[in-house]
Amino acid sequence: MSDMTPTLLTVNDLHTSFKTERGPVTAVDGISFTVNRGETLGVVGESGCGKSVTADSIMRLLDEKETTYSGTIMLSGRDLLALPESKMRQARGHELAMIAQDSMSSLNPVFTIGNQLTEAITVHRKMSKTDARLYAISLLERTGVPEPEHRMTQYPHELSGGLRQRVLIAMALSGDPQLLIADEPTTALDVTTQAQILTLIRDLQATSDMGSIIITHDLGVVAEMCDRVIVMYLGEVVEESDVDGLFDTPKHPYTRGLLASIPAIDGDRSQPLNVITGRVPTLYDVPPGCRFADRCNFATDICRTTPPPLESVDDSTAKVRCWNWRSISTEDHQ
Amino acid sequence: MPTFTPRSALIPSITADQRSLRLKRIRNNRQVMTGGIILLVIILVALIGPFLSPSGPYETDTANRLLPPSPTNWMGTDNFGRDLFSRVVSGSQVSLVVGFSVAIITSALGLAIGLIAAYYRTADRILMRILDGFMAFPAILLAIAIMAALGVQTENVIVALSIVFTPYVARVVRSSALVVKEQTYIESLRAQGASALRILWINMTPNVLSPLLIQATFIFADSIITEAALSFLGAGVPPPDPSWGNILFDGKTLIFSAWWMTVFPGLTIMLAVLGINFLGDGLRDLLDPRHRGTRK
Numbered sequence: 001m002s003d004m005t006p007t008l009l010t011v012n013d014l015h016t017s018f019k020t021e022r023g024p025v026t027a028v029d030g031i032s033f034t035v036n037r038g039e040t041l042g043v044v045g046e047s048g049c050g051k052s053v054t055a056d057s058i059m060r061l062l063d064e065k066e067t068t069y070s071g072t073i074m075l076s077g078r079d080l081l082a083l084p085e086s087k088m089r090q091a092r093g094h095e096l097a098m099i100a101q102d103s104m105s106s107l108n109p110v111f112t113i114g115n116q117l118t119e120a121i122t123v124h125r126k127m128s129k130t131d132a133r134l135y136a137i138s139l140l141e142r143t144g145v146p147e148p149e150h151r152m153t154q155y156p157h158e159l160s161g162g163l164r165q166r167v168l169i170a171m172a173l174s175g176d177p178q179l180l181i182a183d184e185p186t187t188a189l190d191v192t193t194q195a196q197i198l199t200l201i202r203d204l205q206a207t208s209d210m211g212s213i214i215i216t217h218d219l220g221v222v223a224e225m226c227d228r229v230i231v232m233y234l235g236e237v238v239e240e241s242d243v244d245g246l247f248d249t250p251k252h253p254y255t256r257g258l259l260a261s262i263p264a265i266d267g268d269r270s271q272p273l274n275v276i277t278g279r280v281p282t283l284y285d286v287p288p289g290c291r292f293a294d295r296c297n298f299a300t301d302i303c304r305t306t307p308p309p310l311e312s313v314d315d316s317t318a319k320v321r322c323w324n325w326r327s328i329s330t331e332d333h334q
Numbered sequence: 335m336p337t338f339t340p341r342s343a344l345i346p347s348i349t350a351d352q353r354s355l356r357l358k359r360i361r362n363n364r365q366v367m368t369g370g371i372i373l374l375v376i377i378l379v380a381l382i383g384p385f386l387s388p389s390g391p392y393e394t395d396t397a398n399r400l401l402p403p404s405p406t407n408w409m410g411t412d413n414f415g416r417d418l419f420s421r422v423v424s425g426s427q428v429s430l431v432v433g434f435s436v437a438i439i440t441s442a443l444g445l446a447i448g449l450i451a452a453y454y455r456t457a458d459r460i461l462m463r464i465l466d467g468f469m470a471f472p473a474i475l476l477a478i479a480i481m482a483a484l485g486v487q488t489e490n491v492i493v494a495l496s497i498v499f500t501p502y503v504a505r506v507v508r509s510s511a512l513v514v515k516e517q518t519y520i521e522s523l524r525a526q527g528a529s530a531l532r533i534l535w536i537n538m539t540p541n542v543l544s545p546l547l548i549q550a551t552f553i554f555a556d557s558i559i560t561e562a563a564l565s566f567l568g569a570g571v572p573p574p575d576p577s578w579g580n581i582l583f584d585g586k587t588l589i590f591s592a593w594w595m596t597v598f599p600g601l602t603i604m605l606a607v608l609g610i611n612f613l614g615d616g617l618r619d620l621l622d623p624r625h626r627g628t629r630k
Binding site: 089098168 | 455517518522523524527528529532536537540541
């Protein structure tokens, strides 16, 4: 960490496309964002909007034969997309780590927790077995696993989902990464465990200058965890904002729809749920104009013909990809 | 007082409890027990049999040719007056050694090929087509061809059968490795920067061992049968070395005058193969997750 510029990760105009039998499909279509040291970026959107592909592209975990990348992903001054696979492998787990979404199947069932943790440690650090074991125990302590010494001898199926997620976080931290990517870290957990895990990630981050990206479809998680948010729709960024701005003055109709679809706990239960009608179009037939136009209540003629640019919102860092955001925001929303 | 067990002794530690549970499950599995006992008896007889028989497997005694079973010659004597029991026992040593070696060699080769094929797609195409080619031949025919090329010798039987049976192991390993490969924990390993070698040999191997072990048992049985068939046809263990197959061959022409020369080796082959297959079936019930509710 020689350069102490605040920017840790800069993704610039990233395109990720796959070869398929029906021709190439672009799952991530020109997205750009930055993550600063110590900052948490939220990436939200519906299923299939390219969140996970974005994460996998940064980690370069996608099948390289079937996948074409373009654009740049600069992590502390190095372009990850230009690295040879061997260098990239060294970077994985060490400079950037990932917490997978399914804690149930993310641990190898035939090895003990201790085995897997010490293995993860020795891959990146020159350490003796004994030191690695002690370090593993200290990591488990840091991630709030009770009785760490006993857990080391247990197999994954002997642990609860929450504990497994903690073990996975410990594993991700073992390489002391600069960037942590959490892909739906709490989806498979029940609500109380979710809260504990989120608190844990936030606390861990507060004690280091690690940057993180949290991918989620849960706006509650975003509100709880993130400094800034990008909202993705069908492979594009439709809105970028700091977290307060997103919740106070959402610009894009899609974001507004997402926010409106959260039922209030003290709301009128006789009212039907607010939903965004329709579904995400497939990547095979991307609409010619705004990708959200068909589901948008505010769509005008231009929306259906010409794709809107990602436009800066006056005098702020926020950006929005909508032709009509000015006129919409003057109307009373919600 | 002596029958009373203190309560604490009834609650063993977790691992001891699990181990005893596993043992119990093995003991409750009748197939594993039957098969295991049959195999064990055959191994024991192969080991102590030579001390029980009246004469060695090669000692001819022309005065006592083709004697029916009697208290001295338990299985009778053959056309050279050799003690049949002694020859069957000696043949069982050959069969067990051949079967066991083939099982071990095919497991090692099959594991390597199967894992590589599952992990690298280009290698998969090439390796699997070659193996398909091998599997297109009937096992015996291919074995005979290889024996013809290598020369009739007991060691070559092991080589030939290993070549014949490796594709069967490789296939099983490949198909379960393909499933394991797509598990999230393998992707997690990649996300942690693990190398392909580490993922393959350290992390995937233990996950495919159960099907491998089951397949190896069946190959053990199959290679005993195939070895017997090869020896019967004269392409296996060369006479005068006894093997279940060539004893059967010797008895073939005398089947009406000396039934014991075909019945006893025949029964022994059947018993051995039955025992091993029981063991394999039982192990499958015990280890294959599809035949059980949960893993472990």
